[in-house]
Amino acid sequence: MTAKKTAAKKTPSAPVASPWATTTDREQQREAKRNAVLQAAAQMFNERGFHATSLDDIAARLNVSKPTLYYYVKNKDEILLQCVSKGLTMTLEGIEASRRAGGKAMDQLRACMEVYARIVTMDFGMCLIRVGDEQVPPESRRELRRLKSAIDQEFRRLVAAGVEEGSVAPCDPKMTAFVIAGALSWIGRWYQPGGAYSPEDIAQQCIRTLCEGVLRRPDAAVAPATAPARGRARPPKAAPA
Amino acid sequence: MTAKKTAAKKTPSAPVASPWATTTDREQQREAKRNAVLQAAAQMFNERGFHATSLDDIAARLNVSKPTLYYYVKNKDEILLQCVSKGLTMTLEGIEASRRAGGKAMDQLRACMEVYARIVTMDFGMCLIRVGDEQVPPESRRELRRLKSAIDQEFRRLVAAGVEEGSVAPCDPKMTAFVIAGALSWIGRWYQPGGAYSPEDIAQQCIRTLCEGVLRRPDAAVAPATAPARGRARPPKAAPA
Incomplete structure (x- = not known):
């Protein structure tokens, strides 16, 4: 005991093992808790609607009091803004990663479709589709629309590049x-977490229909129709009729 | 005068030319006015959002007072219910007409897509997509969901029949x-009345992409990409590569 005390006196600037969290730890904890509030809110908005969800409901789901929520968020409108913003940012980041991966325009387009289809089955992405930004105040809505427009522009650019390289039909x-x-956003409207179709099934089947078309291609091999076809990542290869 | 009076006495049940409208006329006028209220409301909901539209705004657009509106509708919630309900009923009636027209499943499916794509560019159909039924009270919402489900079932039935007849790709x-x-509903989100694309252009281009697919079909003739291609009712015929 005595030796330790002496050592502590000798190096007064040495780190002391504090029972309190460091500033960084506290910031990380606060961020994790804030994120939990947003995620619980997004889930409830998606389940029962934005107007039918109160801050009391969100607090109850997290087993905290409403005043505790106010430590992390200002009000319900701000929660929605953050949820929609997160959905859009995640999508843009995914698209950006597909772009960095490079390759043919069609491969990049397919990767972007996969990103989009996956995100609309997740809490924040689904909130973006189910609740949208009508309730968000006009000045914040402008920023959200800028993000939406960036996503749209990226899809248009890849489609145009695909036409250029001959992989996408002239359009x-x-x-x-x-x-x-539209087709991929709609997934966010009807998808039921834990339902018969996994997000991967849905993404692959919807992307296949989008890429190949609803009509039977004249030279397509006839494959049996299947309900939840897990892991069919690519459409069946075309074979001579 | 005397002769006329006598004649009137002789046939007391003969119609008298009244300056007041008949009950039928009055009912028709009332219905036309009620419809004008709903349509003005749908337009404003679509333009600026449901929450940002007040009954005062709707009254101002129709140059009437708010109390006048109450003669035709109960409140804003009832207006929305009626608008969404009309959008759904118009769609179902259009689908029913396509079914009665008969023909191959694929032709019926295409006709139903045309009905759907057209209606989502119209006031009530657009309201169905842009505002939706979250604000509608639960008991009314159930009826709306029944109509939505009927539309969905009809599309599924035609797709299955198309697979059966060999025109639709196995799916x-x-x-x-x-x-x-999803793809067709999305039109109701982004369509701008009076914009560069007519509803017919949009319907035909979107339906073509859905039917033929985003990918270039290996044997497809290469046609130049076109912005607003008015009246291209059918995809270009395939030609040997």
């Missing part, structure tokens, strides 16, 4: 980007 | 119906 890239975004 | 009809509904 108006704006229209084709809307068809893709 | 899970549920997934393919969702891809179609």
